[in-house]
Amino acid sequence: MKISDFIFKFKSFRMREEGLCRVRFFVNTQKEMICVLTDIDIMSNAPYLDTVCDTVIQSLYNNGYLLDCQIHILHDDFDNSMAIIDKYGNVERHLSKKQIEILTECDENEFAKKSVDILSIKRQIEKKRYEINPFINNQYLKTPEYVKREIEIQENAISKKRLKELIDAGASEWELDALIKKDLSLIAEIYSSPYDEYIVFSEFPLGERRVDFAIFSSRSTMDVTFIEIKGADFNLKKRGHYDNLNAKIEEANSQIRNHRKYIYNNYESFRKELHRVRKRAESGENIYNAFLAPKRKLQVDPNKNVNIRFVIVAGRTPENDIEESDLRYQFERDDRDVELFSWDSWIRRLRRD
Structure with a gap:
């Protein structure tokens, strides 16, 4: 039974302003208190909820909303994904929509709609957003150059639907690579921070x-993320195996190891080269297919170290395959500077339609 449903305002050290999420409390016949935290997507004024859910839970306790909660659940409005988490935000296990309905003893309509599609909840969100900042939807006026570049990016943007159709068709590495090269804002949408300050490159040289x-x-401090992709024509996990990733993942990881070796064997000269490339791109040179954000120049210090990260996007993840998800997390624990995503999980991070 649901006993409460409201929009909660919270503050994290990771955020300049307060953020929002939807909070629902349930009590089932086992007398278990269940707290469901829902990421309300672009209306949240915050990063992905999974990065700050520990702060939200602590704030709920500190402000007296929670006293003794047995189960915490993280819910994403965008794709209706759900997971049981501990109070520190660590995922314990994933849930299906049916499983959460049974656990909370709610009807099938409870998680059928996005929060912004429920009028009473949408009004709460809008009220809280204006409490945070009355000009939250129009905080500053953009320069003509900014607006011009923004329009160019929007007009040439590839839809999420088009990319998903290609993935669902089992596209090869070459097909996916060719599509993303047509719209490098697909990369920026996920990995840029701030969202409008980035430079994306394709076929970026790392040694030979x-x-x-x-x-x-x-x-x-500049963040540099290197991304290797493989096709969507295989499953992340070997067929019939419960502890092995597909050989193409190891192929991509081998490429990452070679990249890492080159970078850290030549770190200082490589760091300086990254900033030289950045400046050439910012000046308008089409170096390595440079794709600039509306803000053409990054506010980074060339004298500081750079944060280097790697991402592999490859293969497919069958729906609700928890064992395969566990393999992915194990992979990331073994290589902490490498993130592995199937195309299914990667595309869910895109916020465009």
Whole structure:
């Protein structure tokens, strides 16, 4: 039975302003208190909820909303994904929509609609957003150059639907690579921070090799993310095996190891080269297919170290395959600077239609 449903305002050290999420409390016949935290997507004024859910839970306790809760659940409005988490935000296990309906003893309509599609909830969201900042939807006026570039990016944007159709058709690495190269804002949408300060490259050279995509972003200390992709024509996990990833994942990881070796064997000269490339791109040179954000120049310090990360996007993940998800998490624990995504999980991070 649901006993409460409201929009909660919280503050995290990761955020400049307060953020929002939807909170629902349930009590079942086992007398278990269940707290469901829902990520309300672009209306949240916050990062992905999974990065700050520990702060939200602590705030709920500190402010007296929660006293003794047995189960915490993280819910994403965008794709209706759900997972039981501990109070520190660590995922314990994933749930299906049916499982959460049974656990909370609610009807099938409870998680059928997005929060912004429920009028009473949408009004709460809008009220809280204006409490945070009355100009939250129009905080500053953009320069003409910014607006011009923004329009160019929007007009050439590839829809999420088009990419999903290609993935669902089991596209090859070459087909996916070709599509993303037509719209490098697909990369920026996920890995840029701030969202409008980035430079994306394709076929970026690392010694004698090249990485499929690279993105420079952030402020002060530059974040550099190198991305290797493989096709969507295989499953992440070997068929019939419960402890092995597909050989193509190891192929991509081998490429990452080579990239990492080159970078850290030549770190200082490589760091300086990254900033030289950045400046050439910012000046308008089409170096390595440079794709610039509306803000053409990054506010980074060329004298500081750079944060280097790697991403592999490859294969498919069958729906609700928890064992395969566990393999992915194990992979990331073994290589902490490498993130592995199937195309199914990667595309869910895109916020465009």
